[in-house]
Amino acid sequence: MPSRPRSVTDVARARFLERLAQWMYIAPAATYLLLFFGYPLVKNLVMSFQQYTITTFYTGAAPFVGMENYSKILSSDLFPKALLTTFLFTAGSVIGQFALGLAFALFFQRRFPLGGLLRSLLLLPWLLPLVVSGTTWRWLLDPDTGVANAALRGLHLTSSGVPWLTGTSQALVSVILVNIWVGIPFNTAILYGGLQDIPAHLYEAAKLDGAGSLASFRHVTWPLLRPAVSVVLVLGAVYTVKVLDIILVVTGGGPAGATETLATQSYELSFRQFEFGRGAAMSNVLIVLSLAFAVVHLRASRRAQNV
């Protein structure tokens, strides 16, 4: 018969082995996440304080330069412009996607034949590779051969055509339009889901109280849709702020840098100019911006829970 102390250690050991066996299920995924998110984020932070350029790959030398990368990128003439473009691109895209997505969601809430089929076909633009969407739109908006200008000329709305991709202000509007088109399906799907969760009897009660469709939207739909609204707005902002594909394909950041955002700037710095340190600093600015959205989101959802 084993003595008492040994059985205690046996139990402890068994419990330890049990815990270990349980952690083995998480360990591979956790290791992966640490290597492919943890490492890059830390490495990026370190690189942003180093003079890390193409020569680093040959000599291995990346001297620390303090805040130089940050002061260089923040004092560059391009930075305020890229920041403003990022803001306009994100705000324009998110607001546009949301407004049209909500309109589609409200429309599909009606019951009509083929409604479900049409609603799921609407997801197509969201599922296409962004490079494909960007390419298609670039072809549509091509100032000379695109169908957009051909249609405008055909309708005699313009004789020369709109410089969709070549005008400095038009190009930003164009990439925003393309991004809105890409984002509508996602907004529609989430907002439609939110609308379905609103109990029908609330609408009936509002109707009995004499509320018209506008009043019932204001007093029933909107307040109850708030959680879904905050999800699409925050996710929309977090995803849009780091968009690279659409801009690179449709305008390449041009003309004359008119569609350069912080994300495309970061790409340019690292992979075109091989100034990896500055590229890292720029992408850290982008991360701070994303975190700001996340904090706003958390605070908003906490407030929503308290109400």
Next chain:
Amino acid sequence: MKRAPGRGWPSTVVGIALLALMLFPVYWMVNASLQPAGNTLQRTWFPSHPDLSGYVTALRDQGRNLVTSLVVALGSVVLSLGLAAPAAYALTQFRLRGADLVLFGILITQMAPGIAVANALYGAYNDLGLLNSYLGLILADSTAGVPFAIIIMRASMRSIPGEIIEAARVDGAGRLRVFRSVVLPVSANALITAAVFTFLFTWSDFLFALTLTTTESVRPVTLGIYQYIGAHTNQWNAITATAVMASVPAAVMLVVAQRYVTDGATDGAAK
């Protein structure tokens, strides 16, 4: 609230019109891909005489890249599900200290800009010889699939009744056996949803293809299209033909796995 038969058809007409407007760019891409080569202005609204030369050129130039994309996407599906399924199981079924931290980490990943990850990976890949390799792309592309798959599967596994697992354990099944023979089959729908989306994420990846490959040896089709546009803007039929072929997985998923696609769109965001 029953509606009289025939009601609602006006809405269907409006719906079809709206959808036609939304999908016009996709139609126009298909239409352009069936036109003859050259920067012709005599385009037609309907390809009444479809010309397949765009596809011939596209297959010649991009066929290999399409295969590369397929290999990378399938590899990423295997890796993502392989890592995510056990993790989701552990996160829902075991009471582990630190599990909240793992979940928090997963949420953070949704915010990390891809360019920041690519920026740091480039140096590491250069040292490890992973640039221009299938493995390197599969690993990097799974940054989208792994967190998403954990989120989707965790949501589904949480709803497995505890009694089912208890019953299996009483019957003498070990932890691994329960996972393989009970949890995975019950979560089949979530596994398919996660697989569909991981495939689409990876197939659509552009950023890692752009930054982590430098030669033509391993080049996904997204990067192929991008370089196509840069090189021959007068061959729009071949460019759009490649774009059409690159859209096939999305279209197929929408038709074949529609239910899973809708699930993924809503569950992924709801977290």
